[in-house]
Amino acid sequence: MRTRACRWLALVTTLLPMVVSAAEKTFVMVPKGVHPYYEPCYEGFKAAAKKYGVNVEKVDPQKFELPMQVQVIEDLIARKVDGIAISALDDAGLVPVISDATKAGIEVITFDAPARSSEALTYIGTDNKSAGVAAGKKMAELMKGKGKIVILQGGLGASNLNDRTQGFKEALAKFPGIEVLQVVDVAGDFSVATNKTETILQTYPDLTAIFAVSAEGAPAAASVLKEQGKGGKILLAGFDDLKDTLEGIRDGTVAFCIVQKTFKMGWLSVEALLAASEGKKLPKETDTGVLFVTKANVGTYMDEMKKEFAAR
Amino acid sequence: MELSLPARERRFVASLFRRKEAAILLALLIMVIVIGTIAPRFLSGTNLAQVSRQISFVTIVALGELFVILTGGIDLSVGSVMGWAGMAAAWAMVGLGWPVGAAVAFGIVAGLAMGAINGSLIAWVKIPPFIATLGMLWFAYGNVLGLTKGVPITGLPAGFLTLSRGTLLGIYVPVWIALALAIVAHVVLTYTAFGRRTYAIGGNEQATFLSGIDVDRIKFVLYAISAGLASISGIVLSARLNSAQPDTGKGWELDAIAAAVIGGTSLAGGSGSVLGVVIGACIMGVLRSGLLMLGVSTYWHISIIAVVIVLAATLDVKTKGK
Numbered sequence: 001m002r003t004r005a006c007r008w009l010a011l012v013t014t015l016l017p018m019v020v021s022a023a024e025k026t027f028v029m030v031p032k033g034v035h036p037y038y039e040p041c042y043e044g045f046k047a048a049a050k051k052y053g054v055n056v057e058k059v060d061p062q063k064f065e066l067p068m069q070v071q072v073i074e075d076l077i078a079r080k081v082d083g084i085a086i087s088a089l090d091d092a093g094l095v096p097v098i099s100d101a102t103k104a105g106i107e108v109i110t111f112d113a114p115a116r117s118s119e120a121l122t123y124i125g126t127d128n129k130s131a132g133v134a135a136g137k138k139m140a141e142l143m144k145g146k147g148k149i150v151i152l153q154g155g156l157g158a159s160n161l162n163d164r165t166q167g168f169k170e171a172l173a174k175f176p177g178i179e180v181l182q183v184v185d186v187a188g189d190f191s192v193a194t195n196k197t198e199t200i201l202q203t204y205p206d207l208t209a210i211f212a213v214s215a216e217g218a219p220a221a222a223s224v225l226k227e228q229g230k231g232g233k234i235l236l237a238g239f240d241d242l243k244d245t246l247e248g249i250r251d252g253t254v255a256f257c258i259v260q261k262t263f264k265m266g267w268l269s270v271e272a273l274l275a276a277s278e279g280k281k282l283p284k285e286t287d288t289g290v291l292f293v294t295k296a297n298v299g300t301y302m303d304e305m306k307k308e309f310a311a312r
Numbered sequence: 313m314e315l316s317l318p319a320r321e322r323r324f325v326a327s328l329f330r331r332k333e334a335a336i337l338l339a340l341l342i343m344v345i346v347i348g349t350i351a352p353r354f355l356s357g358t359n360l361a362q363v364s365r366q367i368s369f370v371t372i373v374a375l376g377e378l379f380v381i382l383t384g385g386i387d388l389s390v391g392s393v394m395g396w397a398g399m400a401a402a403w404a405m406v407g408l409g410w411p412v413g414a415a416v417a418f419g420i421v422a423g424l425a426m427g428a429i430n431g432s433l434i435a436w437v438k439i440p441p442f443i444a445t446l447g448m449l450w451f452a453y454g455n456v457l458g459l460t461k462g463v464p465i466t467g468l469p470a471g472f473l474t475l476s477r478g479t480l481l482g483i484y485v486p487v488w489i490a491l492a493l494a495i496v497a498h499v500v501l502t503y504t505a506f507g508r509r510t511y512a513i514g515g516n517e518q519a520t521f522l523s524g525i526d527v528d529r530i531k532f533v534l535y536a537i538s539a540g541l542a543s544i545s546g547i548v549l550s551a552r553l554n555s556a557q558p559d560t561g562k563g564w565e566l567d568a569i570a571a572a573v574i575g576g577t578s579l580a581g582g583s584g585s586v587l588g589v590v591i592g593a594c595i596m597g598v599l600r601s602g603l604l605m606l607g608v609s610t611y612w613h614i615s616i617i618a619v620v621i622v623l624a625a626t627l628d629v630k631t632k633g634k
Contacts, residue, residue, distance in 0.1 A: 036462045156611060185610040190557050191549060195366045196604055202359040203351070203605045223554045227477055243466055244555060 025082040026055040027273045029266070030072050032087050032113065033064035037215070037240065037262065040305075041112065044266025045085070047309065052274055066093045073097045076106070083107040083273035085124075088115035091159070095119075107276040111265045113160055114285070122282040124268045126260045128160045131290045132167025132213070135237070135258050138292065139172070139211055142235055142255055146177030147208025150200050152221065152238075154188035154214030164213040164239065181207075186217055193220030201228065212238030219244030222253040241293060241301075249298045261288040263305050332576050335627045336591045340598065343620075347602035354605050361484060365476075365552075367597030368490035369545050373564055374571035374589045375497045376541035379534045381572055382501075383513040384581025385441035387538045389430060389448035390568055394546030394561025396452040397423035401547045402465040402556030405472060412471045420543045426452055427539025431532035445535075449565070456558045465556040476552035486548050493541065498586040510534065514581025571596055574624045595624055 029045050031038040042058050049056040059076065061068035069089045076084055077100055084101060088094050088110050098118040101108050107121060114123040143149070151168065153161050165183060172178050181204060186193035193216050201207065201224065212218045218238030222245070225231045231253035238245065241259045248254030265288050272282055293301050348355040354363075373390050380387045401419025404410045410418065426448055433444040478485040501507035512520040513527055521527045542561070550556045575592030577584030599620055603613050 034457055034462050182604075182607065183610060184604065185613065189559070189562070190553050190555075191369075191560065194553060195601070198362045198366070199359075199601045199604045202353055202356065202362065203607075205353075219555075220553070243464065247466070 024053065024055050025274070025277060026057065027083040027085065027270060028076055028081050029056065029058045029111075029269070030069065030076070030084060030086045031058065031060055032069065032089050034060045034062070035064075038087070038112075040262040040302075041087075041266040041269075043306075044263035044268075044309070045270055046266075047263075048267040048270035052270060054270065054274065056270070061089075064089060066090045070094070070097045073101060077101050077104050080104070081106060082277055083109070085109050085111050085269040085273060086115070086120070087112040088118075088120075089113070091115045091117050107273050109269060109272050109276070109282070111269045112260075112262075121276050122272055123285045124265055124272060125286075125288055126160075126290060127285070127287040128163035129167040130287065131239075131258060131260075132164035132169075133171045134167075134290060134292075135164070135211070135239075136168040136171025138256065139168075139209060139235070139237060140175050140178060142237075143175075143178060143209055145175045148179045148181050148204060148206060149209040149211060150181050150204070150207065151183045152186050152193060152196070152210065152212040152214070152217035153183055154186050154193075154212075154216055156183075156185050158214075161213050168211065168213065186212075186214070186220070188214060188216060190216045190220050193217050194224055197221040197224040201230070201234075207234055209235035209237075211236075214238075215240035215242050215245075218242070218254055218257060219248065222248035225253055246293070246298055249293060249295055252295070256292050256294045259291045259293050259301065259305075261291060261305060264288045264308065267309050333585065333588045333591055335630075336574060336576065336588065336595065336624055339624055339627060340591055340595050343595065343598055343602065347598070347606065351602075351605045354602060357482065359601075359605075361479075361482060361487075363597060363601045364487045365484040366601065367593050368484070368486040369549050369552075370564065370567050370571055370597065371490045371590055371593040372493055372545040372548075373542050373568040374575075374593050375493055375586065376538035377565075377568045377572045378497070378575075378577055378584050378586065378589050379501075379510065380441065380538050381569070381577050381579060382510050382581055382584055383531060383534060384517070384579075385434065385531070385534070386445065386569070386579070387430065387535060387542075388442065388445040388565050389426065389452060390538060390542040391561040391564035392449045392452035392456070393423050393426050393539050393542040394549065394564060395456050395556075395558060396426060396546070397543030398546040398550035398556045398560050399456050399460060399465060399558065402468060402550055405469055406465055406467050412469060412475075415472070416475075416547055419547045420540060423539045423543025423546070424536055427536035428532070430539060431535035434535060435528040435531040441535075453558075453562070460558050462558055464558065466554070468551070468554060468556075473551050473554060475548050486552070489544065489548060493544070494586050494590055501586065506530065506533075511582060514578075514583070516582075567596065570621055574621055592624070596621070 029042055045056050059072050061072050066089050084106055094115045095118045098108050098120055102119045110120045110123045112125045151165055153165055169180055172180060184196050186196055197220060210221050219242055221236050225234060235255050237255045239258045241257055245254055245257050276282055291301060376390060377387055397419040400422035401415045404415035404418045430445055430448050433439045434441050476486055480488060509525050509530055546561050549560055571592035572589050574595055575588030599617050
């Protein structure tokens, strides 16, 4: 008698959660790796999930390496989740696994970094080329249309960085008085960026400005400028809002930084996955745009980004 | 080469040329002269001071690698230990409010702890150094990531920053630290029983063991030394970067090993010198800075550096045993 009741109880407690959660969809965010940059993305993801009543998770590849990201996605296919939002480490490399996921009935989209050759239904993120152009225009304004500038790039193979640099150079090309001296590879490494900024300051004593297309560039260059007492004398700006970069904006070493709307990327990803799971067609790409952060709005920009969605 | 000098001086000069490190020292001098001719700014006092500071960090770590490679071992965890120690020291200052001296000591102890784990696994559990230190590479880095969630520790006190920005006689503090550690390392390896035994283990471990030397204990100490030196470098590097980044030191094990190998350290153990390691680190540092200053397209930097490293190592192999 007791064992029969136990068995019944066991059956119910096993099946009940499955029945309950079958109604709720599960969407999973797969960033490129472990990095604080994705925190606001996931905040947006979670906030939208709360509003729309879906389950969400984030699974990070342990390293910024393609095989690890592929493995994470394969695990999710085995778990039969309903939707995956991927920040793609590679384009061609993800084609097979995204194809497998799609065949398994999982909705797949990309955010933050696209995989245009794959079957991903849409890309939600920054149009890096136009972000670069916008940055170039602002920089040219601050340089008053003339001077010499060096670009710091965290890895010459990254397509999103190359797009930014290309856009930036295009915008500067309209100003014949501005000369782009070099594009320097800082390998995504703070210490390399620091060393190279030092060398650049030695090589070009009449340098007007430095621009960093990847996050580690601005804070590294800022620390060198501060040490040499050149903060504010050489224009410095860059992508992304790392803590040190914001510090630099507050104390005047960094003129501005370009912030990607990471919260928006996360939010729109949930909306896109939901729409796809309801059979709706998605646009090929959605440009989440960028925001300029200067001394004027350095304290308020984060809340303003989130307020955009609180009303929805 | 005929010199018109009295016999004793001639023999001394000849012996200098016969020193193993002569070949790479010559290579370094040629590089500096070539770069300095094309870009004279390279030889300016400010630039040389800055480049020598840039080189000092790898030098300290490479000294640690020298100790373990001399016994035929290797330490792949030095990069991660750099980040680990830097983070520990930063946390002690910012999170616990400790004074700079205590925090630095704490960071070094944290690193030594990892070195002790390495040493125990290698000396007594007999795990091959490659595997043990590879495991530690992930363990230390993983701990840093888990504890910091990828967020750097900033707001380091101004006193700490002098570890990197202070100068004495126009030379930056990290360079003095590297110099001091190099001298100590040289004295230990050349003039102490511990040093002689280290070379002996590398030359023939069995024979050394059979002659009654506690090989295990020496190995344990060597891996602790390697981690300790990496910790010092990581902490001083954090002072330079004005923050403890979780990625500090990532990949540095390769640079440290390369510097040691260019400097004539044999990966099989038994031969290598402090002077060689310092020259090796200088060659890599001068190249990196020099190529940038010469305006060589960034796309080609890595290939060029690789070619020069292999050339330097070849030069070294060919001139050994003369």
